[in-house]
Amino acid sequence: MSDVDDKITSLLSEKRLFEPPLEGREAAVVGSLQSYEESYRRSMEDPEGYWAQRANELVSWFQPWHTVLDADLYQPEVRWFDGATLNVSYNCLDRHLKNGKRDKLAIIWQGEPEEEVRTFTYGELYEQVCRCANVLKKMGVRKGDRVSVYLPMIPELAITLLACTRIGAIHSVVFAGFSAMSLQNRIQDCEAKVLVTADAVLRAGKVIPLKPNADEALEQCDSIEQCLVVRRAGLTVRMQSGRDSWWHEAMAADGISPTCEPEPMDAEDTLFILYTSGSTGKPKGVVHTTGGYLTYALHTTQWVFDLRDEDIHWCTADIGWITGHTYILYGPLGLGKTSVMFEGVPTYPGPDRFWQLVEKFRVTIFYTAPTVIRALMRYGDQPLRGKDLSSLRILGSVGEPINPEAWMWYHLHVGGGRLPIVDTWWQTETGGIMISPLPYATPLKPGSATRPLPGVDAAILNEEGKPAQPNEGGHLVIRRPWPGMLRGVFGDPERYRTTYFEGFPGFYDAGDGARCDEDGYFWIMGRLDDVINVSGHRLGTAEIESALVSHPHVSEAAVVGMPHPIKGQAVYAFVTLNAGVEETTELLAELRVHVRTEIGPIASPDVIQYAPGLPKTRSGKIMRRILRKIAADDFSDFGDISTLADPGVVDDLIKGKEASG
Numbered sequence: 169m170s171d172v173d174d175k176i177t178s179l180l181s182e183k184r185l186f187e188p189p190l191e192g193r194e195a196a197v198v199g200s201l202q203s204y205e206e207s208y209r210r211s212m213e214d215p216e217g218y219w220a221q222r223a224n225e226l227v228s229w230f231q232p233w234h235t236v237l238d239a240d241l242y243q244p245e246v247r248w249f250d251g252a253t254l255n256v257s258y259n260c261l262d263r264h265l266k267n268g269k270r271d272k273l274a275i276i277w278q279g280e281p282e283e284e285v286r287t288f289t290y291g292e293l294y295e296q297v298c299r300c301a302n303v304l305k306k307m308g309v310r311k312g313d314r315v316s317v318y319l320p321m322i323p324e325l326a327i328t329l330l331a332c333t334r335i336g337a338i339h340s341v342v343f344a345g346f347s348a349m350s351l352q353n354r355i356q357d358c359e360a361k362v363l364v365t366a367d368a369v370l371r372a373g374k375v376i377p378l379k380p381n382a383d384e385a386l387e388q389c390d391s392i393e394q395c396l397v398v399r400r401a402g403l404t405v406r407m408q409s410g411r412d413s414w415w416h417e418a419m420a421a422d423g424i425s426p427t428c429e430p431e432p433m434d435a436e437d438t439l440f441i442l443y444t445s446g447s448t449g450k451p452k453g454v455v456h457t458t459g460g461y462l463t464y465a466l467h468t469t470q471w472v473f474d475l476r477d478e479d480i481h482w483c484t485a486d487i488g489w490i491t492g493h494t495y496i497l498y499g500p501l502g503l504g505k506t507s508v509m510f511e512g513v514p515t516y517p518g519p520d521r522f523w524q525l526v527e528k529f530r531v532t533i534f535y536t537a538p539t540v541i542r543a544l545m546r547y548g549d550q551p552l553r554g555k556d557l558s559s560l561r562i563l564g565s566v567g568e569p570i571n572p573e574a575w576m577w578y579h580l581h582v583g584g585g586r587l588p589i590v591d592t593w594w595q596t597e598t599g600g601i602m603i604s605p606l607p608y609a610t611p612l613k614p615g616s617a618t619r620p621l622p623g624v625d626a627a628i629l630n631e632e633g634k635p636a637q638p639n640e641g642g643h644l645v646i647r648r649p650w651p652g653m654l655r656g657v658f659g660d661p662e663r664y665r666t667t668y669f670e671g672f673p674g675f676y677d678a679g680d681g682a683r684c685d686e687d688g689y690f691w692i693m694g695r696l697d698d699v700i701n702v703s704g705h706r707l708g709t710a711e712i713e714s715a716l717v718s719h720p721h722v723s724e725a726a727v728v729g730m731p732h733p734i735k736g737q738a739v740y741a742f743v744t745l746n747a748g749v750e751e752t753t754e755l756l757a758e759l760r761v762h763v764r765t766e767i768g769p770i771a772s773p774d775v776i777q778y779a780p781g782l783p784k785t786r787s788g789k790i791m792r793r794i795l796r797k798i799a800a801d802d803f804s805d806f807g808d809i810s811t812l813a814d815p816g817v818v819d820d821l822i823k824g825k826e827a828s829g
């Protein structure tokens with residue numbers, strides 16, 4: 169093992185480029201840097217021509233558009249492919265059946281228990297989706313209605329989403345790791361008519377009940393008329409009569425036809441809502457539309473993963489996040505390829521689980537997160553020994569910057585030193601990948617997402633809004649619309665405008681800090697707002713703070729990110745208690761549980777420090793900069809603290825931290 173580690177160290181100090189593999193270039197969709205650069209140039213010179221061509225190549229439209237793009241980012245107002253109609257499930261299913269792919273595998277599902285594998289050909293998936301669409305219709309779901317989906321990583325999740333798109337219902341997936349309260353807030357916000365959930369989640373060998381969360385959430389969700397429940401674990405659950413029904417019964421009911429006409433949707437009709445954290449307490453419902461999102465999903469899947477008919481594509485994300493929406497479901501199925509869906513976790517029953525599955529299914533494209541790589545690196549190369557990973561062709565990374573050590577480990581141990589790594593930068597709001605290498609075209613620099621995809625006009629701006637110099641850090645913005653961009657924050661146009669379009673008028677503000685080097689390579693540094701990135705998941709510090717202060721003993725809370733070797737960032741909370749409440753360790757545990765119940769386990773603070781006072785300016789603003797340094801154990805150079813109302817609190821916090829050890 170030390171051989172490889174030595175190699176990692178020396179390669180890193182070389183700062184050399186990793187050239188794309190020669191083998192496979194001819195068959196690649198983009199096989200040279202020159203070909204990327206030509207496309208990029210064309211996409212900037214004639215964006216509408218470029219996207220019209222891509223949209224025609226990739227998507228089957230019922231009606232053509234009359235206008236490719238109608239946009240004004242100052243407003244903001246963005247419409248792509250106006251006048252066109254299409255249906256997403258038609259694009260993911262029907263058209264492939266017509267193209268002789270009825271018996272091709274669409275989904276390979278691996279349950280957490282090794283023996284539980286279910287596969288769906290395009291023909292089989294089509295029938296399930298049509299049935300589910302008919303079930304939803306029977307429940308009263310109509311075009312434009314919202315359906316909330318709170319499911320583990322089981323095939324019914326994919327089936328439900330495609331069924332929604334078939335009838336023009338808007339899906340809103342809530343990650344099954346979120347709490348009842350989070351689910352409730354999200355259902356209330358979009359006023360969903362139906363909830364689809366399951367009895368339980370299987371996770372790391374445990375059965376975690378899910379339906380009780382749904383029940384608790386639904387206690388205050390007047391909009392919900394029906395709840396469809398998938399039996400995953402065979403738990404006994406309470407079924408509320410008149411509201412709840414079993415999936416397996418509803419799908420097999422008399423009169424549920426195995427076919428269903430796809431609803432023609434306008435290109436700009438909403439396809440789905442997905443909630444994500446922002447800098448205020450309330451998550452925002454990011455709105456994606458039908459024509460632009462699908463075009464962008466297919467375009468990026470084809471380019472970045474070079475997806476071919478014989479590929480077995482495995483994106484390890486959960487469909488509860490955008491990564492799963494775009495790169496488990498819509499991208500691969502829209503292109504008629506085979507997508508692996510895995511219910512389990514990377515380290516159960518052992519840290520070789522992922523590699524064993526790569527071998528088992530002969531996975532060719534493997535897309536995961538840096539936090540997974542870092543977690544698996546800890547076990548060394550032992551779990552990889554004896555695994556046949558020779559099917560792999562491309563590796564991918566997403567969710568946070570990948571540190572060069574993890575990059576090298578991934579490249580050498582998983583990729584055998586021969587595979588390209590596509591480090592893909594994007595966001596829930598962008599719908600698909602924005603900045604990324606192309607596997608057979610782009611020379612790689614470990615830690616850099618490299619260059620923007622065609623059509624993506626990325627730039628770094630300094631505080632004055634002027635283009636930054638090479639290597640000067642600044643704000644990452646996108647200077648023109650792309651088809652996959654969000655079209656709104658559900659029910660809150662003002663928040664849409666102020667969050668993304670106010671900072672740099674006329675541009676989309678990604679909220680990330682980055683620099684661009686002399687070769688035009690982008691290096692993402694992380695969020696510039698009060699959002700932290702824990703294991704590749706976005707958490708709003710304000711959301712966690714409001715969860716903490718909702719506890720009766722807490723008067724004030726300030727949450728910051730702290731560096732964490734595996735998660736990237738961890739949640740560090742400073743908590744001020746109400747007068748007279750004792751600072752006990754029991755209360756610390758209680759506060760952690762409280763955050764779990766309010767938001768979910770991912771938001772539970774790793775560290776809670778009691779803070780008799782918080783560093784505030786005289787106008788009452790908490791100076792998080794100082795708290796971040798304390799959380800990171802960096803007690804040097806706090807900068808100018810003279811504006812603090814009480815500079816003494818800084819010393820108190822440091823002493824408090826040292827005392828708690």
Ligand code: WT7
Pocket residue numbers: 444490491565566567568569570591592593594595596597617678679680692693694695701704705706
């Ligand atoms: C934020 C978006 C859609 C991806 C999954 C997370 C960070 C994402 C990278 C990357 C550096 C990255 C950014 C971004 N991020 N990918 N390759 N390198 N940072 O989606 O929850 O919407 O979070 O994740 O900070 O803004 P998300």
